[in-house]
Amino acid sequence: MATIKDVAKLAEVSTATVSRVLNENGYVHEETKNRVAKAIKQLNYKPNDVARSLFKGRSKMIALFIPDIMNPFFPELARAVEDMTKNHDFTFILCNTDDDIEKETAYIDALQQKSVDGLIIVSSTLTPEQLHHIQIPVVALDRKLNNGIASVTVNNREGSRQAVQYLKSLGCKKIAHVAGPEHVDNANERRRGYLDEVQNEDWFRLSLVEHGEYHYDAAKQATINLLKRHPDIDGLFVGNDLMAVGALKAAESLGINVPSDLSMIAFDGITLGETTSPSLTTMAQPIYQIGAKAAEMLIKQIEEEDTLTQSEEFSVQLIKRESTRRDEA
């Protein structure tokens, strides 16, 4: 690999001049510039980013922490972040945390040792104490981390209310909820939105809520429990699309037809929801947009020093598909 010295020698200038040509700063005579450019091309010289990083204390790298790449929501998010980071000439590092504090902490240390410039974090487990160890810009995505930290989220509670309202508008008389994990704030928000709409109904029981842990298997089991416990459920609000796939399977296994016996609505709007049979009615997040926005905010924080911690909340949108009855009241 050619170094800047080789270029300098070939172009008969100092390395400082080559550096000026590379970075387009300082004064360089047009003729000199051409000589240097020619030498660069001739040697196929590419500057060594590691040396640059060492001097600048910056690496042009950004990391995204996600709990689980196997949940299709996160690849969609990751894709948005990656696209945006690439547009700004950053390199993208993906970290699976399994919502495990130790993994998160290990990653934070390792990445800071590499002078990574910033982190986008989807986490429900990081404590304020851990966050305090982070010396670089951070944006929380999908789940809020802390009031001091910028975040990009959606209106989970309001969106969930709308979901339940929609089931009601279809004539559902008894609506259950498969909730996400209790330690995840957006799962709680969604549960609250559900409760806002149903807690004053005379048919409401706390036993209409089961936890599905944001996992396919757990949600399937939770749905089976619900449907066995309350055979007269005719509406189901599932905390995310992935769990809804499990819920569909559960209904099928019990011989319950969706949507004619049971209307089901979920949350997230992942592509997977279009491919199930029946396809999923859902409150869709603008997944690509929120990922892109988070990346954009992070890069702004990195490139400008004015750390105005502003947060962004997007709205979800009802997408009507086959898992809910069509006969709107």
Add this chain to the structure above:
Amino acid sequence: MATIKDVAKLAEVSTATVSRVLNENGYVHEETKNRVAKAIKQLNYKPNDVARSLFKGRSKMIALFIPDIMNPFFPELARAVEDMTKNHDFTFILCNTDDDIEKETAYIDALQQKSVDGLIIVSSTLTPEQLHHIQIPVVALDRKLNNGIASVTVNNREGSRQAVQYLKSLGCKKIAHVAGPEHVDNANERRRGYLDEVQNEDWFRLSLVEHGEYHYDAAKQATINLLKRHPDIDGLFVGNDLMAVGALKAAESLGINVPSDLSMIAFDGITLGETTSPSLTTMAQPIYQIGAKAAEMLIKQIEEEDTLTQSEEFSVQLIKRESTRRDEA
């Protein structure tokens, strides 16, 4: 951030001695070692990986190139690679290439400038010329790149034969194939495996093969075309699971029941295939294992210099689920 100089000063030794303690090489008196260790702890010192990388020309980073993170096969693969790289203290970089040569080339350049230690590549587009520009260890995954380059793949052709044989054993009399893209070698291998089994049957027509591009939508359309063109198809071998989800949807839209009217078998064994209705019978790749193996081979190439280009081929395994009839002949 504390540097090695701060530690040296506090422990009253030279930076060389601190370095020796850190790397556990060279001679250091036990007592000195303790003093240094104490200073490191006291300052919460973490060595700067960028400085290390600059000197060593190594970064302890590995990149994985995948065509499309939205195809669930690749997150599963990525997960395996990431786990393995983490086990060996490497940092994991994920690159979506969209099977686009320009993106691939841009990534290759950018990563080499960062002294990334090695690449694991899933690609059908990289040319020998591009590969020649890569100065670091490479392992091809899922698709072969070149004879000079180590690869980890599965027995696509033989596995496809087994798939078709299984359909035959169930009594299928006319078997069609939804193939992957023509420029992807494993798609061609799978098509060949299909042809091996059917080309001498008197019912065989070339029009029983349609291309689904390894995409949900394209595969759905391809299946509709097939089923309309040949209403008497009673067996379908789909080139991967993702396309099979589209094929299921297509059959459903035409009122064709799977498996009673049509037995369907696919390829890959992604988790998604368990969640569909009916669930997918498939030739399962050991996805996690092949990802892990590729990472292992790459790390071995990085850490030892004996570049024996060996390749590994895994076997796929038939997993019987609901999309094929149970009444085995």
Add this chain to the structure above:
DNA sequence: TCATAGTGTGTAACCCGTTACATATAAAAG
């Protein structure tokens, strides 16, 4: 007792860029 091997530690060069500072010339301003 002296050569030799093993132990312990420091000095300084090196990895490859970037940039503060110094120097020099030419052009514009006073």
Add this chain to the structure above:
DNA sequence: CTTTTATATGTAACGGGTTACACACTATGA
């Protein structure tokens, strides 16, 4: 004609580690 200012380029320090080499001391063996 002198002082500024803009242009052009080089020297050398710096970022934070690693390690070749030099030097000093101790223990071992002949």
